[in-house]
Amino acid sequence: AANVALPRESDELATSGAEGVGLFRSEFLFLHQDTLPDEETQFQAYRKLLLAANNHRVVVRTLDIGGDKEVPALDLEKEQNPFLGYRAIRICLNRTDLFLVQLRALLRAAQYGALRIMFPMISSVDELRNAKQVLREARDLLDAEGVDYNPNVKVGIMVEIPVAAVCADVLAQEADFFSIGTNDLIQYSCAVDRINEKISYLYRPLHPGVLRLIAMTAKAANENGIECGVCGEMAGTPGMASVLCGLGVTNLSMSASAIPAAKADLAAHSYAECRELANSLLGAASAEDAENIFAEWREDAK
Numbered sequence: 038a039a040n041v042a043l044p045r046e047s048d049e050l051a052t053s054g055a056e057g058v059g060l061f062r063s064e065f066l067f068l069h070q071d072t073l074p075d076e077e078t079q080f081q082a083y084r085k086l087l088l089a090a091n092n093h094r095v096v097v098r099t100l101d102i103g104g105d106k107e108v109p110a111l112d113l114e115k116e117q118n119p120f121l122g123y124r125a126i127r128i129c130l131n132r133t134d135l136f137l138v139q140l141r142a143l144l145r146a147a148q149y150g151a152l153r154i155m156f157p158m159i160s161s162v163d164e165l166r167n168a169k170q171v172l173r174e175a176r177d178l179l180d181a182e183g184v185d186y187n188p189n190v191k192v193g194i195m196v197e198i199p200v201a202a203v204c205a206d207v208l209a210q211e212a213d214f215f216s217i218g219t220n221d222l223i224q225y226s227c228a229v230d231r232i233n234e235k236i237s238y239l240y241r242p243l244h245p246g247v248l249r250l251i252a253m254t255a256k257a258a259n260e261n262g263i264e265c266g267v268c269g270e271m272a273g274t275p276g277m278a279s280v281l282c283g284l285g286v287t288n289l290s291m292s293a294s295a296i297p298a299a300k301a302d303l304a305a306h307s308y309a310e311c312r313e314l315a316n317s318l319l320g321a322a323s324a325e326d327a328e329n330i331f332a333e334w335r336e337d338a339k
């Protein structure tokens with residue numbers, strides 16, 4: 038599947054070989070403008086995306102602002118640790134007025150295709166329950182007003198905070214699907230600011246600790262009969278499709294331009310080979326050892 042943020046990217050869906058949208062970064066409807074998009078504007082945008090996806094699944098992530106993404110219309114205070122601060126679902130659960138507008142638009146748009154709702158930055162089952170409660174309120178409001186919507190929308194979460202990965206067995210009982218956000222999962226688990234170039238050498242997707250968190254999440258999903266995807270940059274990094282598949286991940290979403298190479302990567306290896314690779318990476322002593330194992334494997338696969 039493809040990751041989509043900018044409108045231009047949904048125009049590329051048909052030609053990229055993508056089977057749907059695994060991550061729509063809905064916050065892009067909110068950035069760089071002085072007013073917030075109203076329900077109708079959002080409804081039209083989600084509907085357009087569903088029509089472009091041609092009956093394939095579209096996973097819309099609810100508003101993930103804060104961190105490095107500023108929304109001028111919200112006038113949020115500057116924080117000392119924005120990535121650890123007031124952002125994403127934390128804002129939505131506090132500003133349910135905003136959240137309700139988005140959820141209403143999503144429920145209405147879901148009549149036009151296979152839309153799924155995904156909550157970002159979930160750190161506990163309480164947050165998931167609270168978010169689902171607001172979703173119920175959105176449905177009640179639409180019911181009361183007699184507005185048409187699709188009541189059967191699957192609701193999943195991004196697993197991108199290490200405690201969510203560790204407690205994935207609990208979360209899997211109440212989420213319809215998982216999508217691992219490796220960009221943030223690596224940032225938080227390795228304690229490395231993802232946009233600070235001075236320490237980018239510590240940002241290691243193949244750190245065995247990161248791989249163990251991914252494997253744990255996928256195992257919990259599998260045992261509870263739900264899908265576990267990856268929608269961070271790692272999914273589209275050359276060769277990583279095999280690694281993630283071997284770790285138990287069942288869906289991948291990436292920038293459209295990375296899809297052909299990822300498909301070729303998966304087609305060139307059996308599932309047993311992917312598992313063997315993943316097991317040796319999980320057993321590596323360090324990120325460097327794992328990177329060497331991975332590089333050798335890539336060399337042999339040529």
Ligand code: PEP
Nearest residue numbers: 197218219220221268269
């Ligand atoms: C992620 O954290 O991996 C992710 C996909 O979300 P974003 O990059 O938008 O934080």
Ligand code: MG
Nearest residue numbers: 197218220221
């Ligand atoms: Mg993220």
